Amino acid sequence: MSKSLGTELVSILSDLIALPSPYPPGTSVEICAYAARRLRKAGYKVETVAKTPKVDNVVARRKGKGRGPVIAFNAHVDTVGVGERANWKTDPFKAVVKGGKVFGLGAGNCKGSMAVQIWLAEELARRGLPKRGELLFTFVADEENLGPDGMAFLRKSGRVQPDALILGAQTENNLIVAERGVMWARLTTRGRAAHAGNPSAGDNAILRMMRLVGALQAHYDKTLPKRVKGAMRSTVNVGMFHGGHNTNVVPSACTVEIDRRLLPTEKVKAAFTELKRVVDGVGEPRGTYTVEFLTGTNGFFAPENGPTIAAFEAAVRAQADRKVALLNATGVSDGRYYADDGIEILNFGPGSGAQGHAANESLPIDQMVEAARIQLEVIERLMA
Numbered sequence: 374m375s376k377s378l379g380t381e382l383v384s385i386l387s388d389l390i391a392l393p394s395p396y397p398p399g400t401s402v403e404i405c406a407y408a409a410r411r412l413r414k415a416g417y418k419v420e421t422v423a424k425t426p427k428v429d430n431v432v433a434r435r436k437g438k439g440r441g442p443v444i445a446f447n448a449h450v451d452t453v454g455v456g457e458r459a460n461w462k463t464d465p466f467k468a469v470v471k472g473g474k475v476f477g478l479g480a481g482n483c484k485g486s487m488a489v490q491i492w493l494a495e496e497l498a499r500r501g502l503p504k505r506g507e508l509l510f511t512f513v514a515d516e517e518n519l520g521p522d523g524m525a526f527l528r529k530s531g532r533v534q535p536d537a538l539i540l541g542a543q544t545e546n547n548l549i550v551a552e553r554g555v556m557w558a559r560l561t562t563r564g565r566a567a568h569a570g571n572p573s574a575g576d577n578a579i580l581r582m583m584r585l586v587g588a589l590q591a592h593y594d595k596t597l598p599k600r601v602k603g604a605m606r607s608t609v610n611v612g613m614f615h616g617g618h619n620t621n622v623v624p625s626a627c628t629v630e631i632d633r634r635l636l637p638t639e640k641v642k643a644a645f646t647e648l649k650r651v652v653d654g655v656g657e658p659r660g661t662y663t664v665e666f667l668t669g670t671n672g673f674f675a676p677e678n679g680p681t682i683a684a685f686e687a688a689v690r691a692q693a694d695r696k697v698a699l700l701n702a703t704g705v706s707d708g709r710y711y712a713d714d715g716i717e718i719l720n721f722g723p724g725s726g727a728q729g730h731a732a733n734e735s736l737p738i739d740q741m742v743e744a745a746r747i748q749l750e751v752i753e754r755l756m757a
Contacts, residue, residue, distance in 0.1 A: 378492075378742050378745060378746075379738045379739070379741065379742050381492060382488055382489060382492055382738070382741045382742065382745060383468070383470060383475055383738060383741075385488040385491050385492060386468060386475055386477075386480065386484060386485055386488035386736070386741070387468035387475070387477075388407060389404060389407070389479070389484040389487055389488055390465075390466060390467065390468045390475075390477035390478060390479060390480060390484060391466055391467060391468070392404040392407060393466055393478075394450050394451050394452055394479070394514070395451065395452050395453060395454045395455065395478070396451045396452070396453065396454070396515075396517040396518050397454065398427075399427075399428055399451055399514060399515060399517075399518060399520075399522075400427045400428065400514075401427070401428055401429045401430070401450050401451060401514035402427055402429050404450045404512075405421055405429040405430065405431045405450060405512060405514070406421070406429075408431050408433075408450075408487070408491060408510075408512045409421050409431050409433070411491055411494075411495065412431070412433040412491070412494050412495075412510060413433075415494060415495045415498040415499075416435065416498045417433035417434060417435050417494065417498065417510070418433065418434045418435070419431065419432070419433045419434075420432050420532075422526075422527075422530070422532065423522070424521070424522045424526040424530075425522045428514045428515055428522040428523070429514060430511065430512065430513045430514060430522075430523055430524075430526065430527060431510075431511065431512040431513075432509060432510075432511050432527065432532050432533060433494065433509065433510040433511075434507060434508070434509050435494075435497070435498060435503065435507070435508045436503070436506075436507045436508075437502070437503035437504045437505040437506050437507070437508075437756060438504065438505065439504060439505030439506070440505060440506070441503065441504075441505030441506025441507075441755070441756055442506045442507075442535075442536040442537060442680070442681075442755060442756070443506060443507045443509070443534070443535045443536045443537075444503075444506065444507075444508055444509070444535055444536065444537045444539065444681070444752070444755065444756065445508075445509040445510075445511055445533055445535035445537070445538050445539070446490045446493070446494075446508075446509065446510045446511065446539050446540075446541070446748075447510075447511045447512075447513065447524060447538060447539065447540045447541065447707060448483050448484075448486045448487035448490050448511075448512055448513075448540070448541035448722075449483050449487075449512075449513050449514065449515075449516030449517070449523065449524075449541075449707065450483075450484075450487065450512050450513065450514055451514045451515065451516055451517045451518070451523075452478050452479035452482065452483075452484070452517065453482075453517055453730045455478060456732060457732070460732035460733070461732050461733060462476075462733055463476055463477070463733070464477075465477060465478035466478060468480070470738075473737060473738055473739065474735040474736060474737050474738065475735060475736050475738060475741075476733060476734065476735045477734065477735075478734060479734065480724075480728070480734045480735055480736040481543050481723075481724035481725070481728040481729050481734050481735065481736045482543055482724070482728070482729030482730065482734070483516075483541050483542070483543075483722070485541075485543075485722065485723050485724050485736040485741055486541025486542065486543075486722035486723065486724075486744070487512060487541060488741065489541070489722065489723065489741055489744045489745050489748065490510055490512075490541060490748075491510075492745055493510075493745060493748050493749060493752075494508075494510045496745075496749060497749070497752055500753075502752060502753065502756055502757060503752065503756035503757070504756060504757050505756055505757075506755075506756050508752070508756065509533060509535060511524070511527060511533055513527065513707065516707055519668075519705075523707065524707035524710050525707075525710045528710045528711060528714075529710075534714075535711075535716060536716055536717065537679070537680075537681040537716060537717040537718075537719070538708055538711055538716060538717070538718050538719070539681070539719050539721060539748070539751075540706050540707060540708050540718070540719065540720045540721070540722075541720075541721070541722040542706060542720035542721065542722045542726075543722060543723070543724035543725055543726045543728065543729055544700055544720055544721055544722055544724075544726075545723070545724065545725055545740065546689070546693065546697075546721065546722070546723055546740055546743050546744050546747060547697055547698040547699070547700050547721070548682070548685055548697055548698070548699055548700065548719055548720065548721055549699070549700045549701075549702045549706075549719070549720035549721075550674065550675040550682060550699060550717075550718070550719055550720075551602075551603075551605065551637060551672070551673065551674040551675065551699075551701075551702070552637070552672050552673055552674075552702045552705060552706060552708060552709065552712075552718070552720075553605055553607075553634045553635055553636060553637065553672045553702065553705070554634070554635035554636075554637065554639060554640070554641055554644075554669065554670055554671040554672035554709070554712065555632065555633070555634055555635065555641075555668075555669055555670060555705050555709070556632075556633040556635060556641045556644045556645055556648075556666075556668075556669035557630060557631065557632055557633075557666075557667040557668050557669060558630070558631045558633070558645060558648055558664065558665060558666055558667055559628060559629070559630050559631075559664075559665040559667055560582065560585055560586070560628065560629045560630075560631070560652065560662065560663070560664055560665075561626070561627070561628045561662065561663045561665070562578045562579075562581040562582045562585065562616075562626070562627045562628075562657075562661060562662045563578055563581075563625065563626055563660070563661050563662065564576035564577050564578035564581060564623065564624060564625050564626070564627075564661070565623070565625055566622055566623055566624070566625040567622070567623040568621065568622070568623070569620065569621040569622060569623060570621075572623050574623075575623030575625075576623070576625075576661075577623050577624060578616060578617075578624045578625055578626050578627040579616040579617060579624045579627045581627070581657055581661060581662065582614075582616065582627040582628075582629055582662075584655055584657065585629075585652050585655055585657065585662060586611060586629060588651055588652070588654070588655045589609070589631070589648065589651050589652065590609075592651045593609045597609065600636055600639070601636075602636050602637070602638065603701070604701035605636055605637075605701060606634075606636075607633075607634065607635060607636050607639060608633070608634045609631065609632070609633050609634075610631070610632045611629055611630075611631055612630050612631065612632050613628070613629065613630040614627075614628075614629050615627065615628050615629075616628070630667070631648070633648070635671070635672055636672060637671070637672035637673055637674040637712075639671075639672070640671055641669035641670065641671055644669070645666050645669070648664065649664045652664050670705070670709035670710065670712055671709070671712040671713055672709070672712060673708065673709070673711070673712040673718050675717045675718055675719060676717070679717040680717075680755060681717045681719060681751070681755065682717065682719065684750075684751045684754040684755050685697060685719065685721065685747070685751055687750075687754065688746075688747045688748075688750035688751045688754065689747055691750060692743060692746045692747045692750060693743055693747065702720070703726075706720055708720065721744070721747075721748070722744055723736060723737065723740035723741045723743070723744040724736045724737070724740060
């Protein structure tokens with residue numbers, strides 16, 4: 374069974390790799406059409422929806438006859454770009470099987486999980502599942518862009534409202550059940566231009582920004598080390614700093630963009646309020662700076678006694694003869710859009726995170742097979 378299952382999974386993944394879907398530009402028409410055709414043929418009720426033209430998303434549904442949970446699977450169809458083509462040893466858009474692995478752009482992030490989920494959807498339909506509840510498979514774009522046109526759109530439009538959300542991710546078939554929130558903010562300072570030979574005639578916007586950022590860093594250096602939950606830490610990063618237009622001119626404007634990662638117990642609104650309070654406390658003249666909220670989502674922590682987590686723990690023991698590990702997430706997933714909905718949110722899938730966004734990306738076939746078996750058993754436990 375392993376060999377034939379592996380062959381089937383490699384075939385699906387090869388099809389997906391051959392359908393380019395990099396961001397930019399972020400188009401997802403062909404790859405979503407492929408998934409929609411297969412799931413419609415398997416007996417799912419399928420719709421393809423888009424908030425923005427050419428940024429398609431697929432939602433496939435299959436209901437059981439009895440009452441039960443609503444469980445949604447998700448994988449994003451978009452990838453990063455190829456990058457430096459010379460760094461690739463093979464054609465990024467042609468799957469190559471070597472040494473028990475599949476090589477190609479998106480093999481791990483996230484077309485491998487997508488391939489497993491397509492197989493899973495078809496296999497569950499063949500077995501007449503679900504017997505109870507409702508099963509959804511969602512394949513979305515705009516994840517690499519952290520944009521509003523993918524999973525965020527499906528939630529906001531009310532199309533996907535599950536009790537449990539299982540997101541494909543490179544976890545080597547372990548679980549991520551907690552994720553930090555994220556808050557982005559922009560600071561802008563203003564001054565007065567003057568000749569660099571007479572800087573006192575101007576008002577240096579970069580120096581003003583340095584005072585603001587220095588105050589923020591001093592505040593966070595004192596407060597953030599105390600904000601720890603297990604392996605998760607509250608962090609801050611100054612990601613962009615732009616100012617001035619010529620070396621011999623006193624700069625009249627400067628902008629900085631800041632990334633705050635928040636514990637699940639911290640909230641985006643409070644994090645922005647905290648940042649603004651520190652900046653306002655520096656005492657720069659009114660009208661010489663602004664603090665702007667850019668975007669943000671709260672973190673989440675799935676309940677430890679949740680039925681979906683329990684089903685995964687049991688399935689991993691049965692199929693892989695080991696205890697599932699709970700991993701710490703460095704980045705953010707599309708699960709963040711459901712952080713305030715009180716549902717179980719889990720990231721699970723084959724592959725190593727170190728392979729994502731790298732040239733010569735690859736995915737072990739045996740991990741795909743294991744992921745397929747584990748998730749099949751999870752649904753049998755929850756919806757049979």
